[in-house]
Amino acid sequence: MLKNGKKNGIKSAKSQEVSASTNGTDYPRHSVSPGEKVMLAAVDADQSEHYARKKDVEEELEVQRRRIQDLQARQYAENKQGLLIVLQAMDTGGKDGVIKHVFSGVNPQGCRVSSFKAPNPEEANHDFLWRYHKSVPARGRIGIFNRSHYEDVLVVRVKNLVPEEVWRARYGLINDFEYSLTRGGIAVIKFYLHISKDEQKLRLESRLADPDKRWKFSTNDIKERAFWDDYQVAFEDAINNTSTEYAPWYVVPANKKWYRNLVVARTIADTLEAMDPKFPPAEPGLEKISIPD
Ligand code: ATP
Numbered sequence: 612m613l614k615n616g617k618k619n620g621i622k623s624a625k626s627q628e629v630s631a632s633t634n635g636t637d638y639p640r641h642s643v644s645p646g647e648k649v650m651l652a653a654v655d656a657d658q659s660e661h662y663a664r665k666k667d668v669e670e671e672l673e674v675q676r677r678r679i680q681d682l683q684a685r686q687y688a689e690n691k692q693g694l695l696i697v698l699q700a701m702d703t704g705g706k707d708g709v710i711k712h713v714f715s716g717v718n719p720q721g722c723r724v725s726s727f728k729a730p731n732p733e734e735a736n737h738d739f740l741w742r743y744h745k746s747v748p749a750r751g752r753i754g755i756f757n758r759s760h761y762e763d764v765l766v767v768r769v770k771n772l773v774p775e776e777v778w779r780a781r782y783g784l785i786n787d788f789e790y791s792l793t794r795g796g797i798a799v800i801k802f803y804l805h806i807s808k809d810e811q812k813l814r815l816e817s818r819l820a821d822p823d824k825r826w827k828f829s830t831n832d833i834k835e836r837a838f839w840d841d842y843q844v845a846f847e848d849a850i851n852n853t854s855t856e857y858a859p860w861y862v863v864p865a866n867k868k869w870y871r872n873l874v875v876a877r878t879i880a881d882t883l884e885a886m887d888p889k890f891p892p893a894e895p896g897l898e899k900i901s902i903p904d
């Protein structure tokens with residue numbers, strides 16, 4: 612059964628429960644329930660429900676984009692709740708593609724993308740959450756983290772940038788941080804875009820072969836690829852230790868870019884819908900007003 616994620620190794624009563632969607636549509640959520648132990652090797656990165664090709668999801672993706680646009684307009688006007696969207700993936704996993712294809716049409720005034728690379732000296736002199744906290748969205752806004760505080764338990768762990776006791780303690784610190792955001796009116800959802808090692812090879816090859824994509828190629832990506840297995844373990848531990856009721860992880864099958872976009876778009880739309888943002892009431896008596904010449 613595809614519907615509750617059993618096929619992709621994410622099993623739990625909770626994901627089945629979540630499958631009964633807010634808008635009455637039944638589809639796999641790809642969510643990770645608190646306490647669940649996801650094994651990434653068991654998640655089929657190629658899956659795409661009953662859809663076979665890009666054309667099959669085009670209309671549906673547009674429907675989801677419109678839902679996001681409409682809900683974002685309400686969220687912005689209401690100015691009470693924010694949404695932080697965390698995007699993580701292996702290199703070439705598609706973080707940039709998601710931002711481009713899911714958020715096209717969203718009002719830029721209500722939305723900001725923050726990208727995080729290796730910390731600069733000022734950032735490195737602060738606690739690890741400092742630079743992320745500064746970039747979280749305000750109420751009424753959507754914030755997208757292109758890489759995030761999770762790098763501090765991913766690359767930092769794989770490359771031994773700090774001792775184990777330091778990165779291990781960060782799972783709890785991250786949970787506390789995200790809890791404090793949600794208590795402050797900022798919802799948090801996290802996507803791991805799951806590609807296979809073979810798919811990464813194809814994508815790196817295509818970047819090399821296409822003059823218009825070559826700018827995206829970095830020899831560092833090859834160096835990082837050598838640590839593939841270590842990264843998978845680090846991702847698994849990060850996801851399994853930090854998927855919470857208040858800040859869930861979604862493991863998105865991402866070998867098919869169009870399916871990945873659909874899953875992310877409808878998850879964001881469902882999350883915004885559950886937040887139920889409302890336009891503020893109009894001033895009383897507006898019906899009596901006529902605009903003077
Ligand atoms: P991306 O690969 O995300 O599309 P990019 O290609 O523009 O972005 P890169 O320089 O490849 O930029 O990626 C940013 C690099 O910064 C990654 O290798 C990532 O692991 C590293 N990085 C991010 N956060 C941290 C951190 N907290 N500590 C160390 N390195 C980090």
Ligand code: MG
Pocket residue numbers: 702829832
């Ligand atoms: Mg890169």
